Amino acid sequence: MNERPDAVLTGQAQDGRSGPHGARLLHGWYSTGGRADLAEHLHRYGPPPLPPGHHPATLLIKAVEEAGLTGRGGAAFPTGRKLRSVSEGRRPAVVVVNGMESEPASRKDEVLLDLAPHLVLDGATLAAAAVGAEAVHLCLPRTRADQVRRLTAAIEERGRAGLDRIPVQVHALPHHYVSSEETSLVRWLNGGEARPMATPPRPFEKGVDGRPTLVDNVETLAHLALIARYGAEWFRSTGRPDAPGTTLVTLSGAVRVPGVYEIPLGTPLGSILGTAGGAAEPVQAILVGGFFGSWLPAAPAAAVPFTKTDLAAAGAGPGAGVLVALPQDACGLAETARVLDYLAAQSARQCGPCRFGLPAVADDLIQLAWGRPDSALIERLHRRTGQLPGRGACRHPDGAARLATTALHTFADDVHHHLNGGPCAAAGRQPVLPFPDAQAPQDEGWR
Amino acid sequence: MAMTRTHRLGIDRIACDGRGLCAELLPELIDLDEWGYPIIRDTIVGDDLLTHARRAVAACPVLALRLDRATDRQ
Ligand SMILES: Cc1cc2nc3c(=O)[nH]c(=O)nc-3n(C[C@H](O)[C@H](O)[C@H](O)COP(=O)(O)O)c2cc1C
Ligand code: SF4
Numbered sequence: 001m002n003e004r005p006d007a008v009l010t011g012q013a014q015d016g017r018s019g020p021h022g023a024r025l026l027h028g029w030y031s032t033g034g035r036a037d038l039a040e041h042l043h044r045y046g047p048p049p050l051p052p053g054h055h056p057a058t059l060l061i062k063a064v065e066e067a068g069l070t071g072r073g074g075a076a077f078p079t080g081r082k083l084r085s086v087s088e089g090r091r092p093a094v095v096v097v098n099g100m101e102s103e104p105a106s107r108k109d110e111v112l113l114d115l116a117p118h119l120v121l122d123g124a125t126l127a128a129a130a131v132g133a134e135a136v137h138l139c140l141p142r143t144r145a146d147q148v149r150r151l152t153a154a155i156e157e158r159g160r161a162g163l164d165r166i167p168v169q170v171h172a173l174p175h176h177y178v179s180s181e182e183t184s185l186v187r188w189l190n191g192g193e194a195r196p197m198a199t200p201p202r203p204f205e206k207g208v209d210g211r212p213t214l215v216d217n218v219e220t221l222a223h224l225a226l227i228a229r230y231g232a233e234w235f236r237s238t239g240r241p242d243a244p245g246t247t248l249v250t251l252s253g254a255v256r257v258p259g260v261y262e263i264p265l266g267t268p269l270g271s272i273l274g275t276a277g278g279a280a281e282p283v284q285a286i287l288v289g290g291f292f293g294s295w296l297p298a299a300p301a302a303a304v305p306f307t308k309t310d311l312a313a314a315g316a317g318p319g320a321g322v323l324v325a326l327p328q329d330a331c332g333l334a335e336t337a338r339v340l341d342y343l344a345a346q347s348a349r350q351c352g353p354c355r356f357g358l359p360a361v362a363d364d365l366i367q368l369a370w371g372r373p374d375s376a377l378i379e380r381l382h383r384r385t386g387q388l389p390g391r392g393a394c395r396h397p398d399g400a401a402r403l404a405t406t407a408l409h410t411f412a413d414d415v416h417h418h419l420n421g422g423p424c425a426a427a428g429r430q431p432v433l434p435f436p437d438a439q440a441p442q443d444e445g446w447r
Numbered sequence: 448m449a450m451t452r453t454h455r456l457g458i459d460r461i462a463c464d465g466r467g468l469c470a471e472l473l474p475e476l477i478d479l480d481e482w483g484y485p486i487i488r489d490t491i492v493g494d495d496l497l498t499h500a501r502r503a504v505a506a507c508p509v510l511a512l513r514l515d516r517a518t519d520r521q
Contacts, residue, residue: 198459351460352484360481387480393460 021238023262024246025222029115038157041118047163048122049228050129057130061087064130064224066232068244073098073217074292074319076308079224082214085204087131089212095128096189096208096215097138099147100173100180103290104342104436106320108248109218111260113140113147116222117154123221125164126228131214136168139185141175148172176441177291177346181394182215184348193446195348196394219248240266243307247318251276253325253432254283263306270302273325282328285410287433289319291339292399294406295332298325315406324433331426333414335433336407337365342435343400348446353391358400360384365404368415370423378419381408454492455517456500458485463511472503491517 020027028036028044036044051057065080086093097120101109113120121138128136138155140148152170159167171189173179179194186207188194207213216224223245227235236244243265249272252258256277263272269286273279283298294316296304304314311317326332344358364381367373381404388401408415417424456476465483475496478486492500492514504512 198461352463352465352482353460353480356482356484357480387486391460391484391486 020226024226024238025112025116025119025219025248026260026262035114036116036118038118038154038161041116042161045119045122045225045229047161048125048225050126050165057126058087060126060130060224060228063227063232067227067235068232068242069220069223069227069235070308071217072219072223072247072321074103074290076318079216079220082204082216083127083130086212086214089205091211093128093131093133094208094211094213095124095131095133095136096182096185096203096213097124097136097168097218097221098180098182098185098215099138099140099151099218100175100185101141101320102175102177102180103292103320103322104434105252105287105290105322105324106250108250108260108321110144110147112219112222112248113151117151118158119222119225120218121151121154121158121164121168122228123216123218123223123225124168125166126225127214127216127221128166131212133214134166135208136164136166137185137189137208138168138170139173139180139189140170141180142172143175145172174441174445174447175436176348176445177343178348178394178396179446181396183394185215186213188447195350195446196392196396198393238264240264240305240307242309243305247306247321249306249321249323251323251325252434253287253323254280254327255325256280266305266307266310268302269296269304269306269323272306272323273302279325280327283325284328284330285326285332287322287324287326288316290322291343291433292395292402293317293319293322294402295326295336295410296406297410315409326432329426330429330432331369331414331424332407332411333365333418334369334423334427334429335431336403336411337362337369338431338435339433340365340400340404343396343403346441347396348394351392351397353388354397357384357388357391357397361388361400361404365407368418369427372422373419378408378415453517454497454500455515456487456490456492457513457515458487459511459513462509463507464509466508468506468508469503469512472506473499475499477503485512 023030061083069079070076124136155168174194181196183197184194186203187197189208203213239245246262250260261275285295286301340362344362347354349355361384385401385404388397467479467483470477470479504514
C-alpha cells in the first residue's frame with residue numbers, strides 16, 4: 001500500500017503560498033515515509049488554531065462553507081451547512097468522529113488514522129470549538145484493536161501537551177456494515193445497540209444525550225483541520241470550482257499497485273486508476289463508491305470526472321471513495337451476488353423491506369450467477385430491487401439496490417448468457433471484491 | 448386560488464411489522480409488497496383522501512404510520 005507517491009498530485013506546481021500542495025492529508029507520509037507522531041505533526045503544522053476564549057469559532061464555520069468542503073463518509077453533504085445547523089442548536093453540542101469504515105473495499109480511514117492521526121484529532125477539536133461542543137467521541141471498530149490502542153495513546157499525549165480543550169473519548173464499537181451509520185453511533189453512545197434508529201429527529205437536531213450532534217467522517221475532519229490553518233482559498237486551489245479540494249480513494253482489483261491515494265476532486269476515473277499503476281489486465285467495469293456503489297462499464301467510465309455531479313450523471317456517486325477495477329475474466333454477476341449476500345446478512349433486521357427484501361434479491365442473484373434461473377427471475381429481480389429504495393429506517397436497502405440495479409445494467413450481456421446458458425466459467429473464479437466475515441451479527445453482537 | 452394545505456404520509460419502518468391494515472384502509476396510496484410491508488405510492492395526501500388517511504393512521508396497531516403537515520409540494 002502506498003508504495004509510490006501519487007502520480008496525479010506530484011505533477012502539481014507549488015505556487016509559493018503556505019499550506020501543503022499536491023497531496024494534503026498524506027503530505028507528511030509522502031515527504032517522510034513514516035507515521036506522523038505528535039512531534040512531527042507539530043513541527044509540520046503547529047498546534048490546532050483554536051479561537052481565543054470559549055466563543056464558538058464562527059469564523060471557522062464560515063471558512064468551511066467558503067471552502068466548499070463536503071463529507072467524505074459517503075453522502076458528500078456540505079460540511080459547513082452541517083456545522084452551522086449543529087452550532088445553532090439550543091443546547092451545547094456533541095461531536096462524534098466516525099472512524100468506523102465499515103465499507104469492506106475501503107481502507108482510507110484506517111490509513112489516514114494510521115499515518116496522520118493528529119490531523120484527524122485536530123479536526124475533531126476544531127469542529128468541537130466551532131459548534132460549541134462539550135463532548136467529543138471517536139468511534140472506532142472493535143476489530144481494529146491496534147488502532148484503538150494507538151489513538152488512545154495519541155490522545156493522552158495531546159492531553160499532556162494541552163492541545164485539546166475537550167478530551168476526545170475513544171470508543172470501540174461492533175463492526176457491522178450498518179453499525180457505522182450515524183444514528184447507530186448515536187444509539188450506541190446513548191447506551192443502546194449500534195443499529196440505526198428511525199428518523200426524524202436526525203442527530204444534528206437530537207443525538208447523543210439528546211443534544212445537537214455533529215457526526216463527521218475522519219477524513220472530513222482532517223480536511224477541516226487544514227482549512228482552519230490555510231483557509232478556504234487554499235482549499236479551493238486544487239480540484240474543481242464546483243468540487244474543490246482533494247479526496248482519499250481506495251483503489252483495488254485489476255490495478256498494478258492497489259492502495260490508498262489522495263487525488264484532486266474532478267480527476268477522471270481512468271487517471272485515478274493510473275495513479276495505482278494503471279490496469280494490470282484488461283478491465284471490463286469499475287465499481288465506484290463501494291458495496292453501496294455502482295458498476296460502470298470501463299470504457300465510458302474512464303473519462304468521468306470524480307465529482308458528485310459528474311458521477312451522478314453517469315449513474316454513480318463518490319461513496320466512500322472506493323474504485324475497484326473488475327478484470328475482463330471475472331463475472332460481474334457473481335461478484336454482485338456475493339456482495340448482496342453479504343449486505344443481506346449485515347442488515348440490522350429491524351425493517352421488513354430490508355429484512356426480507358435483501359435476502360430475496362441476494363437469492364435471485366445467486367440463482368442468476370450460479371444456478372438455473374427460472375423464466376420469471378429477471379422480472380422478479382427488477383421488481384424486488386425497485387421496491388427497496390426509501391423503505392428502510394436507514395439507507396442500507398437503497399445502497400444494496402443501487403449495486404444490484406447497476407449490475408443488471410452494466411452486465412446485461414452476461415445476464416443474457418447466464419439466463420440462456422447457465423453459469424459462465426468466470427463465475428467460479430476467485431472473488432475480486434474483498435469480504436470480511438459474512439456472518440450475520442447475532443443479537444448480542446450489536447452492543 | 449385558495450392556498451392548499453397538503454399532508455404527507457410517513458412510516459416508521461422499524462415500528463412497522465407489516466400487518467397491512469393501512470393498505471386496506473387507504474388502497475389509493477398504499478400497496479403491500481410480497482411480504483406484506485407497505486409501499487407508499489404517493490406520500491402526498493390530497494384533501495380528498497385526508498379522511499381515509501387519518502383513519503389508516505389511527506388503525507395502525509403499532510403506531511407506525513403518521514401524517515405530517517407539509518407546507519409545500521416537493
Ligand atoms: C449503512 C451505512 C453505513 C455507513 N457507514 C459509514 C462509515 O463506515 N463511515 C462513515 O464515515 N460514514 C458512514 N456512513 C455515513 C454516516 O451515516 C454519516 O453520514 C457520515 O459519517 C457523516 O460524515 P460526513 O458528513 O463527514 O461524511 C454510513 C451510512 C450508512 C447508511
Ligand atoms: S433499513 Fe435495514 S439496516 Fe437499516 S435500520 Fe432498517 S433493517 Fe436496519
